[in-house]
Amino acid sequence: MNPSNQIKEGDLVLLWFENEVTYLIEVARGKRVGIHCGKPLAVDDWIGREFGEKVICEHGEGYLLKPSMEDLMMKASRESGIIYPKDAAYLILRAGIHSGSKVLEIGTGSGSLTMALALAVAPNGKVFTYDRRMDLPQNAVRNVNRAGLSDYVSFQQRQTGEPIPEKNFDAAILDIPQPWEEVAVVKEALKPGARLVSLNPTFNQIEKMAEALRHEGFIEVDCMELLQRPILAREGKTRPVQRMVSHTEFLLFAIRVA
Numbered sequence: 001m002n003p004s005n006q007i008k009e010g011d012l013v014l015l016w017f018e019n020e021v022t023y024l025i026e027v028a029r030g031k032r033v034g035i036h037c038g039k040p041l042a043v044d045d046w047i048g049r050e051f052g053e054k055v056i057c058e059h060g061e062g063y064l065l066k067p068s069m070e071d072l073m074m075k076a077s078r079e080s081g082i083i084y085p086k087d088a089a090y091l092i093l094r095a096g097i098h099s100g101s102k103v104l105e106i107g108t109g110s111g112s113l114t115m116a117l118a119l120a121v122a123p124n125g126k127v128f129t130y131d132r133r134m135d136l137p138q139n140a141v142r143n144v145n146r147a148g149l150s151d152y153v154s155f156q157q158r159q160t161g162e163p164i165p166e167k168n169f170d171a172a173i174l175d176i177p178q179p180w181e182e183v184a185v186v187k188e189a190l191k192p193g194a195r196l197v198s199l200n201p202t203f204n205q206i207e208k209m210a211e212a213l214r215h216e217g218f219i220e221v222d223c224m225e226l227l228q229r230p231i232l233a234r235e236g237k238t239r240p241v242q243r244m245v246s247h248t249e250f251l252l253f254a255i256r257v258a
Contacts, residue, residue, distance in 0.1 A: 007046050007064065012146065014067040015041075017060060024067060024075040026146065035062075069119055069147075073112045076143045079136055082112035083175065083199060084248045086228045091251055092120050095171040095195040102168065104189060105129040106182060107175035108155065111140025117173070118149035127153045128166050164189040175199045180212035187216050192258035199249045206250045218254035225250050 007013060007027060015023040017037065025033050031043040038058025046055075051066040067075075070085040097103055101121045108114060108131035117127045131137045137155050144153050158164070160181050171194055172186050179198045186196065196218065198209050206223050213221050228245040232238060 002050070005050050005052070005066075007049050007051060009047055012067050012072075013046060013051075014065040014071050015055065015062050016065050017062045022071070022075075024071060069116055072115055072143075072147050076110050076112045076115070077139055078110045078112075079139045080109040082110055083116075084228075084245060085116070086226050086245065087199065087249050087251060088113050088116040090226060091173065091197045091199075091253075092116065094251075094253055095173070095197050097121060097171050098125075100124040101170045102166075103127045104164065104166070104169040104172040104186065105175070106172070106179075106186070107131060108137045108140045109175060110136070111143040113173065113175065114140055114153055115144055115147050115149055118144065118147075118152040122149065122152045125152065128156060128169075129153060130156045130158045130164070132157070132159055161185060170194055172196045173199070177205070179205070180209050183209075183212045183216050183218075187218075187256055190256040192256060194256050196254045196256060198252040198254075200252070201247070201249055203250075206252050209252055213252075213254045217257065219257055221252070221254045223250055223252045 009027055009029060011027045013025050013027055015025055021036055023033060025043060027043050027046055029044050032040040033043060034040045035057060037060035046064055051064055053064050055062045055064060073085050076082060097120045099121060102125060103117050103121055105114060105117060105127055108129045114127060114129050121127055134157055141155055144150050164185060167189050168191050169189050170191060172190055174182060200206050210221050225247060230241045230244060232241055
C-alpha cells in the first residue's frame, strides 16, 4: 500500500456512487454520515484504507475518491454565487497565474475562486483577497481552510475605491457588480504587463467595464463566454446530454501597460 494514498484522519474524501450522487466528507473518528442508499456509514472504517477503494452500503456501493479542485469548488459552502470550474480554469491560464504569482482578488464571496487561485500560486505565491463584508469572507475562510490552502491566502476587508496596501501584483481578478469603480485603484496595484480579469453576468456590466479599462490605458481588452456541454459516451448511442452548464459569467480580459 502506498502511504501517500492512504486515508488519514482529517482528510477530505469524495464518496462517489454510480448514479453520480457524491458526498464530500471530512474523515474524523466517531463520525457517521447519512447516505441515500442505506444506513449511515461509520467514517472510522475508512482510516488506513486507500483512495479508490470500494465501499459496500446497505443498498449499493460507492468509492472513496480523493477530491479534485473541481469537487472542492462545486461543494463549497455557499452564501453567494460561485465561479464555476470551467471559468476559473481558463482565466488562470489566460492571466498567466502560476506557482509564485502574487494575485489580487476583489470580491471574495464564498471563496470558490479563491481556492482555485491558491492552488495555482502554491507553494511560492500568495492570493490577497478583499471583500467589503466580513460575514461572507468568514465562510470563504472555512472553505479555504477545509481545502488545506490557507497558507497561500490573505483575507482582507476594504471598501470600494480605498487604496490597496499591497502593490506589484502579477494579476487581478474582479468579481463584483460594479468593477469599473475599481479600475484606477487596481491599476496602481498592478505591475506593468500584469493581466486583469473581470467577471460579470450581464452585457451592460462588461460593456461599461471595457470602456473603463480602455480609458485607463489597458490594452488587449476582450471578452468571452464559455459553455460546457457534457456528452454521454456510450457504445452505439453517444450523444450530448439534454442539460448543460451554459451562461455563468462573461470573462473580460485586459493588460496593464506602463
